[in-house]
Amino acid sequence: MGLRSTLAILLAVIVPIAQGQPARPIKGYEKLQAWARSVHEHTPGQWDDPARAVAALSLQDYREMLADLVALKKLLADRGGRFRRYDWPVPPGSKPRTEFRELHLDEVPAILGLPEDPRLRRERTDFDLAVSQLRSGITRFMKVAAVLEADVAIFAPPRLDVSEGFRRPDGVQHYIMKAADGSALGNDAAPIHWTLGSAALDLVAPSPAKDEFVRLWYRATVAHQEQRRQYGYARPHLGHALEVLPDDPYLHFYSGVMLENIAAPPVQVTIESLAESRFYSPGGSAKASLTNAEAALRRALALDPTLAMARLRLGRVVGLRGRHDEAARVLRGVLTSLTRDVDRYYAHLFLGAEEQSLNRLQAAQAAYREAAALFPNAQSPLLSLSQLAWQQDDPAVARTAFLALADLMRVSPAPYDPWWDYDIAPVADAPELLAQVRLLGSKEREQLR
Amino acid sequence: MRPLFVVLLLLGLQFSKRVDVVRVDVLVTRDRAPMRDLSVADFEVRDNGVLQTLDYAGFDDVALNVVLALDMSHSVEGQPLAELREAGHAVLDALKSADRGGLVLFGTAVAPSRELTAQRSELHRMLDGQATRGQTSLMDATFAGLMLGSSEAGRSLLLTFTDGADTASWLTEDAVIDAAKRSDVVVYGVVTASARRTGFLRDIASATGGSVLEITSTSDLKGQFLRLLEEYRLRYLLSYTPRGVARDGWHRLDVKVKRPFATVKARPGYQNR
Numbered sequence: 048m049g050l051r052s053t054l055a056i057l058l059a060v061i062v063p064i065a066q067g068q069p070a071r072p073i074k075g076y077e078k079l080q081a082w083a084r085s086v087h088e089h090t091p092g093q094w095d096d097p098a099r100a101v102a103a104l105s106l107q108d109y110r111e112m113l114a115d116l117v118a119l120k121k122l123l124a125d126r127g128g129r130f131r132r133y134d135w136p137v138p139p140g141s142k143p144r145t146e147f148r149e150l151h152l153d154e155v156p157a158i159l160g161l162p163e164d165p166r167l168r169r170e171r172t173d174f175d176l177a178v179s180q181l182r183s184g185i186t187r188f189m190k191v192a193a194v195l196e197a198d199v200a201i202f203a204p205p206r207l208d209v210s211e212g213f214r215r216p217d218g219v220q221h222y223i224m225k226a227a228d229g230s231a232l233g234n235d236a237a238p239i240h241w242t243l244g245s246a247a248l249d250l251v252a253p254s255p256a257k258d259e260f261v262r263l264w265y266r267a268t269v270a271h272q273e274q275r276r277q278y279g280y281a282r283p284h285l286g287h288a289l290e291v292l293p294d295d296p297y298l299h300f301y302s303g304v305m306l307e308n309i310a311a312p313p314v315q316v317t318i319e320s321l322a323e324s325r326f327y328s329p330g331g332s333a334k335a336s337l338t339n340a341e342a343a344l345r346r347a348l349a350l351d352p353t354l355a356m357a358r359l360r361l362g363r364v365v366g367l368r369g370r371h372d373e374a375a376r377v378l379r380g381v382l383t384s385l386t387r388d389v390d391r392y393y394a395h396l397f398l399g400a401e402e403q404s405l406n407r408l409q410a411a412q413a414a415y416r417e418a419a420a421l422f423p424n425a426q427s428p429l430l431s432l433s434q435l436a437w438q439q440d441d442p443a444v445a446r447t448a449f450l451a452l453a454d455l456m457r458v459s460p461a462p463y464d465p466w467w468d469y470d471i472a473p474v475a476d477a478p479e480l481l482a483q484v485r486l487l488g489s490k491e492r493e494q495l496r
Numbered sequence: 497m498r499p500l501f502v503v504l505l506l507l508g509l510q511f512s513k514r515v516d517v518v519r520v521d522v523l524v525t526r527d528r529a530p531m532r533d534l535s536v537a538d539f540e541v542r543d544n545g546v547l548q549t550l551d552y553a554g555f556d557d558v559a560l561n562v563v564l565a566l567d568m569s570h571s572v573e574g575q576p577l578a579e580l581r582e583a584g585h586a587v588l589d590a591l592k593s594a595d596r597g598g599l600v601l602f603g604t605a606v607a608p609s610r611e612l613t614a615q616r617s618e619l620h621r622m623l624d625g626q627a628t629r630g631q632t633s634l635m636d637a638t639f640a641g642l643m644l645g646s647s648e649a650g651r652s653l654l655l656t657f658t659d660g661a662d663t664a665s666w667l668t669e670d671a672v673i674d675a676a677k678r679s680d681v682v683v684y685g686v687v688t689a690s691a692r693r694t695g696f697l698r699d700i701a702s703a704t705g706g707s708v709l710e711i712t713s714t715s716d717l718k719g720q721f722l723r724l725l726e727e728y729r730l731r732y733l734l735s736y737t738p739r740g741v742a743r744d745g746w747h748r749l750d751v752k753v754k755r756p757f758a759t760v761k762a763r764p765g766y767q768n769r
Binding site: 227230312313316319320396400403426427430431433434437438440442445446449450452453454456461462464466467 | 570571604605606607608609610611630631636639640643644646647660661662663664666667668671672674675678679692693768
């Protein structure tokens with residue numbers, strides 16, 4: 048009986064707002080309100096007007112909104128709290144240098160375009176219930192907001208005006224650099240939309256760590272960043288993701304993949320080129336990255352021993368760290384667990400290299416041949432077969448493999464070697480993961496209406 | 497007598513590695529100018545410390561195999577690519593009728609010509625047809641160049657150009673340098689001053705008795721390529737049948753010229769098995 052009357056009261060409150068009345072303006076929160084309107088109006092997966100409006104945010108807008116979201120999180124965490132006083136990020140060079148503002152709980156629904164609830168204003172016994180309901184609304188809203196922010200981060204064209212350095216908690220001015228073929232090409236945009244998406248999901252109740260949408264959002268967005276080789280974005284994003292979801296095997300796996308890729312020449316050469324300027328990279332040396340990659344992959348496997356792709360990667364990383372016998376053991380062991388041809392190709396190729404390092408040349412040759420059989424148009428196994436035969440003083444076989452390599456360039460379509468995409472192979476499903484997130488976001492959005 | 501020896505050399509060494517005859521490519525200069533009047537009697541070669549008897553020393557009897565390994569990766573786009581093509585065409589045009597040429601064009605993928613050929617037109621077409629693409633597979637391309645250069649008898653030069661560091665190879669530096677030590681190919685490198693991680697090219701050039709030229713601009717790439725080709729033509733080819741040394745393993749070479757102020761550049765050794 049009690050529950051039924053509560054629902055009835057709630058409906059009575061909701062109906063007028065759900066019918067589309069514009070939220071009342073809240074002084075000082077106009078930007079957040081405009082953002083909230085975009086959240087409500089955006090169609091997940093579309094580069095639409097609401098997404099364009101959010102893409103036009105300046106760095107100062109971003110700083111202010113981030114401060115608002117952090118304040119809201121703290122306000123909701125403060126049981127019984129009616130308002131939160133917090134530092135306001137004034138633009139650089141402003142006077143006074145610091146400002147404060149207050150976020151009142153009863154104004155939050157109007158700011159976010161959620162149903163207003165008078166119980167949040169007064170000292171009432173059902174205040175806690177109202178807050179709980181507000182948390183549910185905010186949770187739904189923030190999931191939709193995270194989908195919007197991911198869409199903006201993915202679809203928005205690069206904006207140089209948000210490429211200026213941004214200060215992170217370590218106090219250092221950070222820049223994201225674009226690079227190609229080992230050369231830095233200039234700054235990329237600051238990762239404001241990824242950060243806002245994360246900040247939005249920090250408000251998911253009862254806990255982001257227990258929410259499957261949050262888990263999927265992080266997996267999908269990290270996978271997307273790694274598929275685009277956006278390690279400058281992925282590194283802080285993954286760092287936050289692992290704070291929220293410390294026991295997610297896929298996030299540890301993605302972390303291992305990212306660190307293995309950071310240790311690879313395309314990234315290391317770029318880092319070296321920056322070292323001569325005033326920049327330094329927090330990315331770390333190849334050696335340190337490989338050490339951390341191994342730890343991340345082992346953590347992923349401890350959480351999910353069936354994650355065969357993590358074991359494949361672990362085999363390669365261990366080999367790169369000079370433990371060839373162990374690497375060969377891991378790679379041989381994982382072969383039966385791999386289902387994709389491309390992963391079996393990698394396993395055979397890497398196993399061949401490890402066997403060669405161990406001077407087990409026949410085993411190396413057999414492994415390279417297995418790789419070549421899986422992808423006959425790939426050049427890497429042919430290069431290795433030729434080099435191995437040359438090493439064994441067998442020029443005829445070396446020549447045969449070389450001719451097969453030369454003939455590859457005369458086939459149509461152009462030859463493809465999965466080795467060229469090894470760095471992004473584990474995140475090939477990023478588009479599917481994003482599609483799932485958007486589908487869930489669309490459902491949440493329907494519930495908001 | 498000399499032509500007969502060369503014929504035997506051609507038959508015996510086609511895509512094979514030294515078994516009975518060791519060939520050493522040597523640059524001898526005085527005051528930075530190549531010396532051209534040396535004979536067998538002027539050279540002293542030690543194989544693992546054991547003095548050897550030379551069968552031959554000369555530079556004008558054996559046709560050249562010249563392989564160009566050219567970086568066509570993303571970073572070469574624009575004017576440098578045009579200059580690189582011009583330089584490549586110039587080298588092909590400068591080959592003599594008995595010489596053979598080969599190409600290895602590389603970005604992420606490595607595209608070698610199938611064989612060394614005296615038919616320049618085919619190579620000219622290949623050079624013009626390749627667009628810049630992807631990253632830099634310098635080590636893979638260098639290995640392909642070594643294989644191509646070893647595919648025919650004769651003196652083989654691998655002239656490699658890159659403006660960047662290797663970012664995409666499958667083969668490792670050690671594997672390719674090991675292959676170079678087992679071949680007779682001499683590697684010359686041309687790198688732009690902005691190129692990073694040039695250690696690989698320097699090491700392989702050193703291991704094969706070649707050298708690396710660092711350039712500040714690609715505007716005179718043609719002139720630089722032609723000068724290197726000319727320098728290579730004036731290197732001496734020495735050959736001997738090893739005596740008093742074990743066949744397998746690493747052979748340390750020590751080449752001296754019994755002339756005052758002569759400077760010698762030769763590979764430091766070779767690997768058998």
